[in-house]
Amino acid sequence: MASAETTLTLLNKVGLHARPASKFVQTAARFSSTITVVCGARQANAKSILQVLGLGAGGGAEVTLQADGADAEAAIAALQQLIEERFGESE
Amino acid sequence: MTALQTPESSGAVIPGVAASPGAALGPIFLYIPERTQASPDAPKRSSRSAEEERAALQQALAEASAELMTLSAQVGQQMSQDEAGIFEAQAMMLQDPTLSEPAEQLIQSEGLDAATAIARAAEEQARQLEALENEVLAARGADLRDALQRVLRLLHGAAAPDLAEQLAAQRAPVVLVARDLTPSDTARLRQEQVLGICTALGGPTAHAAILARALGIPAVTGVGEAALASLQNGVEVGLDGSRGEIYLTPSPDLRARLLNEMRQQQGDTKQRMTHAAAWRQRSGATADGHPILIAANIGSGGPEEARAAVQTWGAEGVGLLRTEFLLAERPTLPDEQEQYEQYKAIFHAFASQAPTGAPLVVRTLDAGADKPLPALEAVIGEMSEENPALGLRGIRIHLAYPDLLRIQIRALLRAAGAAGVALHLMFPMIATIDEWRQARAIFDAAWQALQQERVLLPAQVPVGIMVETPAAVLLAESLAREAAFFSIGTNDLTQYVLAADRLNGRLGALYNVLQPAVLRAIAQIVQGARAHGRPVAVCGEAAGDSNVAPLLVGLGVEELSMVPASIPLVKEALSRYSTERLVSLAASVLPLDTLEEVRSWLNAAMR
Numbered sequence: 001m002a003s004a005e006t007t008l009t010l011l012n013k014v015g016l017h018a019r020p021a022s023k024f025v026q027t028a029a030r031f032s033s034t035i036t037v038v039c040g041a042r043q044a045n046a047k048s049i050l051q052v053l054g055l056g057a058g059g060g061a062e063v064t065l066q067a068d069g070a071d072a073e074a075a076i077a078a079l080q081q082l083i084e085e086r087f088g089e090s091e
Numbered sequence: 092m093t094a095l096q097t098p099e100s101s102g103a104v105i106p107g108v109a110a111s112p113g114a115a116l117g118p119i120f121l122y123i124p125e126r127t128q129a130s131p132d133a134p135k136r137s138s139r140s141a142e143e144e145r146a147a148l149q150q151a152l153a154e155a156s157a158e159l160m161t162l163s164a165q166v167g168q169q170m171s172q173d174e175a176g177i178f179e180a181q182a183m184m185l186q187d188p189t190l191s192e193p194a195e196q197l198i199q200s201e202g203l204d205a206a207t208a209i210a211r212a213a214e215e216q217a218r219q220l221e222a223l224e225n226e227v228l229a230a231r232g233a234d235l236r237d238a239l240q241r242v243l244r245l246l247h248g249a250a251a252p253d254l255a256e257q258l259a260a261q262r263a264p265v266v267l268v269a270r271d272l273t274p275s276d277t278a279r280l281r282q283e284q285v286l287g288i289c290t291a292l293g294g295p296t297a298h299a300a301i302l303a304r305a306l307g308i309p310a311v312t313g314v315g316e317a318a319l320a321s322l323q324n325g326v327e328v329g330l331d332g333s334r335g336e337i338y339l340t341p342s343p344d345l346r347a348r349l350l351n352e353m354r355q356q357q358g359d360t361k362q363r364m365t366h367a368a369a370w371r372q373r374s375g376a377t378a379d380g381h382p383i384l385i386a387a388n389i390g391s392g393g394p395e396e397a398r399a400a401v402q403t404w405g406a407e408g409v410g411l412l413r414t415e416f417l418l419a420e421r422p423t424l425p426d427e428q429e430q431y432e433q434y435k436a437i438f439h440a441f442a443s444q445a446p447t448g449a450p451l452v453v454r455t456l457d458a459g460a461d462k463p464l465p466a467l468e469a470v471i472g473e474m475s476e477e478n479p480a481l482g483l484r485g486i487r488i489h490l491a492y493p494d495l496l497r498i499q500i501r502a503l504l505r506a507a508g509a510a511g512v513a514l515h516l517m518f519p520m521i522a523t524i525d526e527w528r529q530a531r532a533i534f535d536a537a538w539q540a541l542q543q544e545r546v547l548l549p550a551q552v553p554v555g556i557m558v559e560t561p562a563a564v565l566l567a568e569s570l571a572r573e574a575a576f577f578s579i580g581t582n583d584l585t586q587y588v589l590a591a592d593r594l595n596g597r598l599g600a601l602y603n604v605l606q607p608a609v610l611r612a613i614a615q616i617v618q619g620a621r622a623h624g625r626p627v628a629v630c631g632e633a634a635g636d637s638n639v640a641p642l643l644v645g646l647g648v649e650e651l652s653m654v655p656a657s658i659p660l661v662k663e664a665l666s667r668y669s670t671e672r673l674v675s676l677a678a679s680v681l682p683l684d685t686l687e688e689v690r691s692w693l694n695a696a697m698r
Contacts, residue, residue, distance in 0.1 A: 015227075016230065018177050018180040019179075046306055049180060049187050050189040050216050050220075050235070054223070056224060058227050073519075087422075
């Protein structure tokens with residue numbers, strides 16, 4: 001089993017709120033790996049929108065993505081790209 | 092409007108958050124929806140088997156999230172992607188095992204019915220979200236409660252009338268007072284029915300606030316739960332959305348001020364609507380019957396905007412369909428098929444209202460560093476330039492990345508063939524003959540390729556030029572030899588002719604379409620076009636200005652395209668003058684040397 005991990009800062013203004021969280025969860029759901037998001041003391045299953053929203057990760061927050069499974073690296077790369085592109089939001 | 096009580100002394104003022112500017116005075120419509128039964132605190136045991144309850148729950152969750160996805164698609168087309176995103180997130184919440192698994196366990200272990208179980212599980216999740224310090228994220232708790240109501244409604248099979256239906260049943264417009272407005276409540280609010288909005292909860296970023304601003308409805312949010320007790324159904328109340336204040340029993344002076352402001356706000360809209368009713372069926376023409384095609388500029392409003400332009404405002408065509416909407420707020424470029432679907436939806440909506448053969452002019456993507464688009468940046472690199480107005484924009488991007496243009500043209504031609512509309516195509520920012528020829532060659536190649544693929548195509552697609560650069564003005568005669576039509580973008584033309592940034596307020600009168608240099612440029616464009624029998628349109632703001640439009644017609648412009656709401660006023664303005672009079676007016680104005688002279692001549696002549 002492959003595993004991958006990366007730590008990033010949320011660049012968009014509002015962080016993981018409704019629309020970015022939807023995109024994040026939809027992206028995570030494309031992969032078979034187990035994906036966990038850690039923000040401060042909280043952690044969430046990246047495929048659950050309620051858990052991802054529950055991280056309370058606002059703009060500027062630092063999050064760590066951990067993936068375990070066959071497509072772990074691809075999953076991390078896709079999520080990383082989404083975050084770096086600010087979820088396609090202008091702010 | 093009925094004033095139920097207006098005592099001499101001024102009543103109480105309830106302070107809130109100024110959420111959407113404007114004044115309102117009218118009867119209160121108190122909207123405190125009864126929450127559907129099945130509170131988590133009053134557990135109800137099921138008479139059915141756990142298996143049956145679980146199945147009922149799964150079905151309700153699936154149906155409710157399907158409803159939300161449909162709503163999301165509708166709202167995305169009609170209003171904003173932001174609002175659409177809320178519904179999508181709600182749909183995903185309902186599909187989230189983090190919500191459904193605990194509910195199923197409650198059914199199993201405590202023998203609860205589906206409604207009670209899901210209400211309890213959702214309440215737990217909503218509380219957790221609301222406990223977050225981040226205000227924006229905490230508001231998602233309310234989204235979850237709203238989504239839960241949908242599920243409960245399905246489980247109980249009860250169809251409570253929603254807010255839109257209740258409002259439609261009111262005889263007069265109201266001031267809507269609510270504890271909070273959920274996304275479902277606000278999605279279908281209508282300006283004609285709601286004078287103002289007042290909510291107990293929420294700040295300037297609440298759904299109600301965002302939506303009120305989008306609809307132009309004055310709103311005050313966050314007046315507090317306690318204030319609700321003093322706001323009674325049917326009683327007149329005043330509201331100032333600019334100050335963030337609610338007025339109980341407003342004094343006569345205050346009522347007069349609010350009414351006056353309301354009239355000013357509504358005057359413009361009402362006048363336009365009245366004109367629209369009268370002028371919708373009439374086609375644009377001068378007093379002597381010389382036809383002037385009056386068309387609409389559309390772009391971000393999707394199919395609904397195209398339909399309304401014809402149906403509500405009486406557009407005889409679309410003179411400018413901006414295609415930048417395709418790329419707004421998205422990380423990657425839409426592929427040919429997605430573009431095709433989007434264009435087809437708009438074309439169909441237009442064709443369903445407009446007469447056969449009504450022209451629909453599409454401008455190919457007109458992006459640049461002045462309006463950066465992330466999706467485009469993904470292809471062409473970061474678009475930050477020292478001098479964006481003079482940089483890589485419009486056709487220049489397309490010629491640097493010809494695949495972009497080729498794909499867009501293919502999607503447009505296929506959509507026009509499928510929807511049966513009279514597509515016209517124009518390229519923005521043309522400054523040289525070479526640019527025009529290269530773009531035209533890409534069009535021809537795309538056309539031929541589609542023919543070979545045996546794709547259904549329109550009989551013919553005129554290809555023209557959007558004239559915006561001084562270079563295109565000077566080359567008008569040469570360009571007219573090859574281009575099928577001209578459409579003058581007066582906004583950019585004015586900016587480039589005067590070398591005056593249109594966003595720079597300090598340049599004052601310099602940026603003005605009535606500047607003699609701009610008027611003479613327009614005359615020169617018309618002259619060049621006429622040498623080859625090509626029609627000239629104007630699709631800038633000047634076309635929708637009922638004081639300027641007659642002069643443009645006098646200068647030889649045959650088609651005017653504008654924001655849909657301006658169409659009735661411009662039709663009316665043109666009908667007042669004979670063609671001869673407008674031509675002679677233009678002939679007198681053209682030799683004038685200063686902006687002041689042009690203005691005073693126009694004022695005198697058009698009185």
